[in-house]
Amino acid sequence: xxxxxxxxxxxxxxxSIARSLGLPRPEVLRRHRADHAEFGGMAAIGAGPSPALFxxxxxVLSAIGMTGIAHExxxxxxxxxxxxxxxxxxxxxxxxxxxxxxxxxxxIFDATGINESAQLHSLYAFFHDxxxxxxxxxxxxxxxxxxxxxxxxxxxxxxxxxxGMVRSLGKEARNGITSNLLRVADGADIESALxxxxxxxxxYVSGQVVSIDAPAAAPESWATPLAGKRALVTGAARGxxxxxxxxxxxxGAIVTGLxxxxxxxxxxxxxxxxxDASPSAGAHAALVADIAAPEAAAEIAxxxxxxxxxxxxxxxxxxTRDKTIARMTGEMWDSVIDINxxxxxxIDDVLLARNVLRANGRIVAVSSISGIxxxxxxxxxxxxxxxxxxxxxxxxxxxxxxxxxxxxVAPGFIETHMTARMPxxxxxxxxxxxxxxxxxxxxxxxxxxxxxxxxxxxxITGNVVRVCGQSLIGA
Amino acid sequence: xxxxxxxxxxxxxxxSIARSLGLPRPEVLRRHRADHAEFGGMAAIGAGPSPALFxxxxxVLSAIGMTGIAHExxxxxxxxxxxxxxxxxxxxxxxxxxxxxxxxxxxIFDATGINESAQLHSLYAFFHDxxxxxxxxxxxxxxxxxxxxxxxxxxxxxxxxxxGMVRSLGKEARNGITSNLLRVADGADIESALxxxxxxxxxYVSGQVVSIDAPAAAPESWATPLAGKRALVTGAARGxxxxxxxxxxxxGAIVTGLxxxxxxxxxxxxxxxxxDASPSAGAHAALVADIAAPEAAAEIAxxxxxxxxxxxxxxxxxxTRDKTIARMTGEMWDSVIDINxxxxxxIDDVLLARNVLRANGRIVAVSSISGIxxxxxxxxxxxxxxxxxxxxxxxxxxxxxxxxxxxxVAPGFIETHMTARMPxxxxxxxxxxxxxxxxxxxxxxxxxxxxxxxxxxxxITGNVVRVCGQSLIGA
Numbered sequence: 031x032x033x034x035x036x037x038x039x040x041x042x043x044x045x046s047i048a049r050s051l052g053l054p055r056p057e058v059l060r061r062h063r064a065d066h067a068e069f070g071g072m073a074a075i076g077a078g079p080s081p082a083l084f085x086x087x088x089x090v091l092s093a094i095g096m097t098g099i100a101h102e103x104x105x106x107x108x109x110x111x112x113x114x115x116x117x118x119x120x121x122x123x124x125x126x127x128x129x130x131x132x133x134x135x136x137x138i139f140d141a142t143g144i145n146e147s148a149q150l151h152s153l154y155a156f157f158h159d160x161x162x163x164x165x166x167x168x169x170x171x172x173x174x175x176x177x178x179x180x181x182x183x184x185x186x187x188x189x190x191x192x193x194g195m196v197r198s199l200g201k202e203a204r205n206g207i208t209s210n211l212l213r214v215a216d217g218a219d220i221e222s223a224l225x226x227x228x229x230x231x232x233x234y235v236s237g238q239v240v241s242i243d244a245p246a247a248a249p250e251s252w253a254t255p256l257a258g259k260r261a262l263v264t265g266a267a268r269g270x271x272x273x274x275x276x277x278x279x280x281x282g283a284i285v286t287g288l289x290x291x292x293x294x295x296x297x298x299x300x301x302x303x304x305x306d307a308s309p310s311a312g313a314h315a316a317l318v319a320d321i322a323a324p325e326a327a328a329e330i331a332x333x334x335x336x337x338x339x340x341x342x343x344x345x346x347x348x349x350t351r352d353k354t355i356a357r358m359t360g361e362m363w364d365s366v367i368d369i370n371x372x373x374x375x376x377i378d379d380v381l382l383a384r385n386v387l388r389a390n391g392r393i394v395a396v397s398s399i400s401g402i403x404x405x406x407x408x409x410x411x412x413x414x415x416x417x418x419x420x421x422x423x424x425x426x427x428x429x430x431x432x433x434x435x436x437x438x439v440a441p442g443f444i445e446t447h448m449t450a451r452m453p454x455x456x457x458x459x460x461x462x463x464x465x466x467x468x469x470x471x472x473x474x475x476x477x478x479x480x481x482x483x484x485x486x487x488x489x490i491t492g493n494v495v496r497v498c499g500q501s502l503i504g505a
Numbered sequence: 506x507x508x509x510x511x512x513x514x515x516x517x518x519x520x521s522i523a524r525s526l527g528l529p530r531p532e533v534l535r536r537h538r539a540d541h542a543e544f545g546g547m548a549a550i551g552a553g554p555s556p557a558l559f560x561x562x563x564x565v566l567s568a569i570g571m572t573g574i575a576h577e578x579x580x581x582x583x584x585x586x587x588x589x590x591x592x593x594x595x596x597x598x599x600x601x602x603x604x605x606x607x608x609x610x611x612x613i614f615d616a617t618g619i620n621e622s623a624q625l626h627s628l629y630a631f632f633h634d635x636x637x638x639x640x641x642x643x644x645x646x647x648x649x650x651x652x653x654x655x656x657x658x659x660x661x662x663x664x665x666x667x668x669g670m671v672r673s674l675g676k677e678a679r680n681g682i683t684s685n686l687l688r689v690a691d692g693a694d695i696e697s698a699l700x701x702x703x704x705x706x707x708x709y710v711s712g713q714v715v716s717i718d719a720p721a722a723a724p725e726s727w728a729t730p731l732a733g734k735r736a737l738v739t740g741a742a743r744g745x746x747x748x749x750x751x752x753x754x755x756x757g758a759i760v761t762g763l764x765x766x767x768x769x770x771x772x773x774x775x776x777x778x779x780x781d782a783s784p785s786a787g788a789h790a791a792l793v794a795d796i797a798a799p800e801a802a803a804e805i806a807x808x809x810x811x812x813x814x815x816x817x818x819x820x821x822x823x824x825t826r827d828k829t830i831a832r833m834t835g836e837m838w839d840s841v842i843d844i845n846x847x848x849x850x851x852i853d854d855v856l857l858a859r860n861v862l863r864a865n866g867r868i869v870a871v872s873s874i875s876g877i878x879x880x881x882x883x884x885x886x887x888x889x890x891x892x893x894x895x896x897x898x899x900x901x902x903x904x905x906x907x908x909x910x911x912x913x914v915a916p917g918f919i920e921t922h923m924t925a926r927m928p929x930x931x932x933x934x935x936x937x938x939x940x941x942x943x944x945x946x947x948x949x950x951x952x953x954x955x956x957x958x959x960x961x962x963x964x965i966t967g968n969v970v971r972v973c974g975q976s977l978i979g980a
Binding site: 147148150151153154155157158161162177178180182183184186187188189190191192193194195196197198199200201202237354355356358360363364367368371372375400401402403404405406407408409410411412413414415416417419420421423424425428502503504505 | 667835846877
């Protein structure tokens, strides 16, 4: 589905019309392109007292080819910055329409040392000076600590307070800028998350809080971190599932795409297209199975075991059967709960019991904003998707000893054939009621899944990451 | 501020206009009135397998004078219902406009025994039949278990899934109907929460999930559960704070209302009005102090200690200093963080250190939807209010040994002099973007505070309860 409003207001003619009428003009989001450098330009860096992750942060910026500029508001650690060869400077609050030439691509703030709420002033000082220097499609990343790991209540309070700051900045910044908070436990690795949130790959992920609580080994290649990994993607024939399969393959994984018999042709086409584009051609596979069937889990496990097991399981298959509850049939309820939730349980149970999911495996389940906020006409769907979130919370601690992580992504309004069928008003509301002023694309969900599935994300488990452009809607 | 649209569409003339134009017609919410019975009529009761809290539920219904009707979909426990003298019956899905004469006032579902997601069908069966039988201003309460307390992942998953059901029902039901989920740990008491959520006192509280994890003693009187308790309310001169002071007094507490010197006259008038209406006349007090002053906490503690201590502390005082961050001054940042967050820390620290807050005390802090979702132009305010939530999470476990609970209320759009000054468009959006189709009143926040402050709520701590009419806005 084309977003014609977005296209129009960003055309030369439409821009002037929109400006003269005072219409909102959502930014065309910059997404990853193989022919464009993923990173570059300057990142302004701020910090509170005793920023614990400054060294790691500078090392990542150096590795990805961004230039770190230490902000003078954080005067206490300028010597550390100098040791790393970082420039330092100050950003005067600038006019909204100042020239774009000296903009920075990212604002990164190390808040790990903030132990009382008076110290939150350091965030104000940095973002007050620097926010208007941030380029379109820029990135805001605040790095804090999990509140529950802090030594006392004032420190936990201040760390939790960062949520309000990060989410407000996302709502203020607009212009395709994302704003996210990483809660990093002592000893956990930030590189995988930093690379994702600084990249165009996270174009539609904003207002999120991600916890990282364990170390991770770096992959051999950050370009193809999934090389040598085998992945299963359910519901892979079309839409978000097809995009997940394609992105996992692009990142190096060998993908088994699964869908029902009725989607066999579309599935074959999707997997053929992936073969054509893929460095591991010949290896990808289409698997036809109905995950609602009782025997499906065992069949899937057998198919995956035959090629030596699986490293990445993406539970994407899902259905909607929308009706208000008084008009909903029992079959509509049961089928949605079964396919969206029970099938995930059945498949994982078999894969885990038979050790088909290998050590250091990754499970990523697709939930939904409806699972967080509920939705009119979707009691069945919202219940199933809330269950997916509950399952991620419940399973994460149980899977730690295997090195397996489990996380959920919760898409907001994503442009698919499902949303194209919505009534105009509902579709427009869904597109505009978020900080990006537009719907996301299937690839936005897929990139988020690929990030969570990567070896560098070993420390990220039990999280729910919304891919919603910071939708207004929540709970 | 009058909500003229709400008044108009509920006038005889306006009703017909709204109907012919297809305009939304928000229900006039039924709130508590001293001259009306708080409870009455029929409650339809559904259940999944092995409903653990059925006996307690029936006992509460009996105590408050509601008639429980066991729904036949829960056939396994009809003998138990019969033992309690409950009628049983079935509710056919009915036409939307059927007569109002046989409606029920509440739908209550005991989901405590649900241990796998296939069993969620029992919720479908009950609400499919019964939702349209629920009267205007009716109540939906689902009773489950805290997911983390379940024996295995499928049970935790199914318990979490209830969130999606309860929130979707709230969005479907409209007509002033609220829908909430109680997560009750083994051995915890449900009466205080059930009474609140079944009462008109919870008119603007919907879509909430409340955890109850410990037993509680019943108060001597449920009408005046705060009799003999001493309460401090900050920011009591006007608006929400004045309403909190009034409701706590109506419920039997002796209230010290605190505000700054500039609000002295308004504070005196508020406390005089409370004196006039109050059963414990002569006891209430006005206390003028500036909580931003470093010495204020000690002064407040001394004043409260002089009358023997305090049982209930309500941190309501708060300010806004809205600007986008580039235009915000450092003073605007600091003053909001100081008054909205640091002052709560300073006051509680002294009250706890000097044992001025007595055993079994209650702390209730006022947060905000902005603290959950962030807000444009409110980086300072949202950060402070997110900090309030972080503080509740951090302090709750620390205060358990004293029997002290700490909870937050997070108001959404509440009609006050602050919202009356908003631009028309912002105000209308705030009023309509929730399941009630209208703003709340200060008394809605006050009733929620009084419930959390009552002896019966001893098992409720570490919760954040939104008073927002199930606002669409969240995170």
